[in-house]
Amino acid sequence: MLQILTPLALIIxxxxxxxxxxxxxxxxxxxxxxxxxxxxxxxxGIRGIRVKRLTNLGCLHMVSDDRYYLDEQGWSxxxxxxxxxIIAAVFAGVIITALVIILRQS
Numbered sequence: 513m514l515q516i517l518t519p520l521a522l523i524i525x526x527x528x529x530x531x532x533x534x535x536x537x538x539x540x541x542x543x544x545x546x547x548x549x550x551x552x553x554x555x556x557g558i559r560g561i562r563v564k565r566l567t568n569l570g571c572l573h574m575v576s577d578d579r580y581y582l583d584e585q586g587w588s589x590x591x592x593x594x595x596x597x598i599i600a601a602v603f604a605g606v607i608i609t610a611l612v613i614i615l616r617q618s
Contacts, residue, residue, distance in 0.1 A: 531562045539572070539582040550579035566590075 535553065544551045555563050555578070563580065566572045570586035 527558070528562065531558055532566060535559065535562060535566065535572075536582060536587060539580065544581045545584060546581055547573075547575055550575045550581040552578060553580050 538553070539545065539551065542551045543549050550573075553559075553563055563572060566587075567574055567580070569590050571583055571590050572580045572586075573583055574580050
């Protein structure tokens, strides 16, 4: 079961990260980094879920009539937090793997 879930989780994570990056690229490309530069975004499907999530995280801000702009500092903060979580997960995985190896040898 774990052999199926692990690749699936990685695929889902990759899709979410790619969607986030595309949203940010779209906003940067339109120079939507201020209230005045805010643009309308397609918020259907997974993209809408990610726009909502990035808004809740402070990466995006919605202004009147469903227009959004990118908060570069919020995006940078979120990426740093995510990077820290990934490092912690990898470190935990290494520790668990080492413990399993040690316990199997004894």
